[in-house]
Amino acid sequence: MAARHFLTLNDLSTDELNRLLDHASFLRREWQAGKSRNSLANRVLAMIFEKSSTRTRVSFEAGMAQLGGSAMFLSPRDTQLGRGEPIEDSARVISSMVDAVMIRTFAHDTVSRFASVSRVPVINALTDDFHPCQLLADMQTFREHRGDIRGATVTWVGDGNNMCNSYINAARLFGFQLNIACPDGYAPDTALVAAHQDVVTIFSDPREAARGSSLIVTDVWASMGQEAEAEARRQVFTPYQVNPELMALAAPDALFMHCLPAHRGEEISDDMLEHPGSVVWDEAENRLHAQKALLEFLILGRLEP
Ligand code: CP
Ligand code: NVA
Numbered sequence: 238m239a240a241r242h243f244l245t246l247n248d249l250s251t252d253e254l255n256r257l258l259d260h261a262s263f264l265r266r267e268w269q270a271g272k273s274r275n276s277l278a279n280r281v282l283a284m285i286f287e288k289s290s291t292r293t294r295v296s297f298e299a300g301m302a303q304l305g306g307s308a309m310f311l312s313p314r315d316t317q318l319g320r321g322e323p324i325e326d327s328a329r330v331i332s333s334m335v336d337a338v339m340i341r342t343f344a345h346d347t348v349s350r351f352a353s354v355s356r357v358p359v360i361n362a363l364t365d366d367f368h369p370c371q372l373l374a375d376m377q378t379f380r381e382h383r384g385d386i387r388g389a390t391v392t393w394v395g396d397g398n399n400m401c402n403s404y405i406n407a408a409r410l411f412g413f414q415l416n417i418a419c420p421d422g423y424a425p426d427t428a429l430v431a432a433h434q435d436v437v438t439i440f441s442d443p444r445e446a447a448r449g450s451s452l453i454v455t456d457v458w459a460s461m462g463q464e465a466e467a468e469a470r471r472q473v474f475t476p477y478q479v480n481p482e483l484m485a486l487a488a489p490d491a492l493f494m495h496c497l498p499a500h501r502g503e504e505i506s507d508d509m510l511e512h513p514g515s516v517v518w519d520e521a522e523n524r525l526h527a528q529k530a531l532l533e534f535l536i537l538g539r540l541e542p
Pocket of ligand 1: 289290291292293294363371496497498
């Protein structure tokens with residue numbers, strides 16, 4: 238049977254996603270109760286990182302170890318990938334030796350090409366276009382704090398980037414309305430927005446977009462690979478800061494999320510991570526639990542305790 242991959246959220250059905258998130262919450266409780274779990278004994282995850290990471294690397298590596306398996310960190314500096322070995326050749330070789338492969342890279346096409354010849358499941362751990370693993374953690378965190386997100390309004394404030402694109406996918410799959418507030422010229426991909434017109438509305442004023450929302454989300458103004466644009470972006474994005482004044486326009490019990498790392502004084506005010514609606518530390522921890530559920534699903538086909 239062909240391997241299942243996780244390149245965007247669309248690779249799972251709504252039913253699979255909901256069951257996966259239930260399982261992630263179960264794994265979180267089981268882990269917090271100190272129970273050990275050996276579901277991935279002797280299994281190996283290869284982790285290819287062409288961009289920096291704290292949360293993604295730690296959560297995948299710790300997650301594999303906690304399930305009885307192991308993870309291998311591969312950087313282009315130390316492998317033949319960095320010396321131009323074709324991605325398909327690398328994929329054939331690596332996937333013949335491990336049980337799953339996780340890739341963080343620039344072009345989304347790189348993970349698609351890798352997956353097209355991989356014998357084992359491939360996980361997108363962030364490309365320039367999508368960050369689906371983060372959405373698993375965000376959706377798990379919302380339901381743990383507020384229950385089902387179906388029918389809610391969610392507001393994305395800032396750059397129409399990889400995270401924003403994954404929120405667009407999530408809006409369709411989880412059934413929420415997504416308001417996106419972004420400066421002119423920084424809206425998400427036109428074709429993606431057009432294909433999700435029924436669930437996505439674009440605003441230029443973040444205050445209008447935030448009104449009545451159950452969840453406000455933002456991210457850095459310059460993503461990895463856009464360092465040269467950082468100063469120009471700071472000028473344009475200044476009115477798009479998430480702060481307590483903006484939160485006050487959302488629903489009274491609105492949550493705040495940020496995938497981190499955050500830049501205080503830029504996309505968030507200094508005090509935003511400590512705001513009563515902020516769930517950013519649970520959101521970060523849930524990367525661990527959501528990805529353990531994802532690994533069990535992709536490697537074992539298992540979505541149950
Ligand atoms: N949110 C996230 O993916 O963080 P890292 O870049 O630290 O992995
Ligand atoms: N949009 C950010 C997310 C980092 C986790 C980036 O791509 O750098």
